Amino acid sequence: MLIFKYLTQETLNVTIRLMLKDMFYGLCDLVYPPNCLICKKFLPRHESDTFRNFTIVKPTEVLCLSCLNKIDYNRPPFCPKCSRHLGKNFEHPRCQDCSTSNPHFDFAWAACLYHDPLRHLIHKFKYHQKTLLSPLFSKLIISFIREYNLDIEQFDIITPIPLFPSRLRERGYNQSQLLAQTIAQTFNINLSLNNLIRVQNTKNQTLLSKKERWTNIHKAFRIKNLKQFSEKSILLIDDLLTTGATASEAARTIKSAGVKTVGVLTLAIA
Numbered sequence: 001m002l003i004f005k006y007l008t009q010e011t012l013n014v015t016i017r018l019m020l021k022d023m024f025y026g027l028c029d030l031v032y033p034p035n036c037l038i039c040k041k042f043l044p045r046h047e048s049d050t051f052r053n054f055t056i057v058k059p060t061e062v063l064c065l066s067c068l069n070k071i072d073y074n075r076p077p078f079c080p081k082c083s084r085h086l087g088k089n090f091e092h093p094r095c096q097d098c099s100t101s102n103p104h105f106d107f108a109w110a111a112c113l114y115h116d117p118l119r120h121l122i123h124k125f126k127y128h129q130k131t132l133l134s135p136l137f138s139k140l141i142i143s144f145i146r147e148y149n150l151d152i153e154q155f156d157i158i159t160p161i162p163l164f165p166s167r168l169r170e171r172g173y174n175q176s177q178l179l180a181q182t183i184a185q186t187f188n189i190n191l192s193l194n195n196l197i198r199v200q201n202t203k204n205q206t207l208l209s210k211k212e213r214w215t216n217i218h219k220a221f222r223i224k225n226l227k228q229f230s231e232k233s234i235l236l237i238d239d240l241l242t243t244g245a246t247a248s249e250a251a252r253t254i255k256s257a258g259v260k261t262v263g264v265l266t267l268a269i270a
Helices: 009-031 096-101 118-127 131-147 165-171 175-187 210-216 245-255
Strands: 047-051 054-058 107-113 157-160 196-198 221-223 233-241 261-269
Touching (some): 107 131, 131 175, 157 175, 210 245, 221 245, 233 245, 245 261
Parallel strands (some): 107 261, 157 233
Antiparallel strands (some): 047 054, 196 221
8 A cells, every 4th residue: 555655635535436446347347248239349448439420438338339330320312201211213202101191290300220230229229128228329319410400499399209008117118208308408408208198008010011000000199288289399209210100190199289390300210
């Protein structure tokens, strides 16, 4: 302990805290090694990288930089209704899905494409308790908003797509709510968690055909307090947009409250 003889008390306290912190992290790494969720590569502590305009500090993030770079961002040209990538040789102003179904929301934004490894990660996020993915997913959405200068400030209220109560109890959390909380806080927008509610325990949409998804979700939502949404612009948050059936039905329900605009923001689009 002679090395501490000439240190001030403040410096000594800081040094001891850092030593204890390193010992704690070392023990944690031994018992629970911080590995990338995709390639299982070890993520060393105190290492940082810049990725799409934000800083990754490992292991608070759960992917190595190589696997992060495999996530496909959604790129223009976008369908003006759902923001689905239209491709180079598009002939119509809307994608085929929006042309045939005409969803009730006014427009949607989706940050990424539903390709692996993101497809695998979203499945882990929703069904395998990997809530530690929420900060990364939120940052991907926020980075997308800022890169394309999307007018998120037009919205008065952010609300997540709700789960049916029994499904929420079974899962223990609403993955859309985790994303909505961070986005609302980042952009200083009011967050509503209990006004849009799910009143039908519908079948899992992933198990149904496109046509069945629209009938399955019909009248699945209800507004508790119409005045809370009246004359407001509402942004719905969800993890994934596929056919748009769930978001469309939620938007139809919200519009019954006399809102100005209903937008949709998702992590990914299929």
